């Protein structure tokens with residue numbers, strides 16, 4: 001996995017996608033068994049600090065149903081914000097490594 005980001009501004013995107021490696025669809029497959037948990041509608045007992053960080057109330061009930069919906073929302077955000085799906089696409093469309101947001105040559109891959 002390779003994470004593209006800019007050192008001059010806050011531009012960043014998901015790790016480059018691959019049909020055989022990381023991509024948003026494959027990452028959701030890891031959650032598939034959770035759709036059939038017996039406790040689907042029950043509180044998962046998530047950490048209060050985590051809940052607050054995500055935007056839930058500290059005492060809010062967070063079920064598996066909610067966690068799955070959150071994961072789909074997160075993947076939707078990733079897909080909308082993806083500028084270069086693959087490393088090859090990035091090299092082809094932006095060989096100079098110019099940031100699409102600020103225009104500076106400050107892109108880096110970690």
Ligand SMILES: [Zn+2]
Pocket residue numbers: 006007008009010011099100101102103104106
């Ligand atoms: Zn930038």
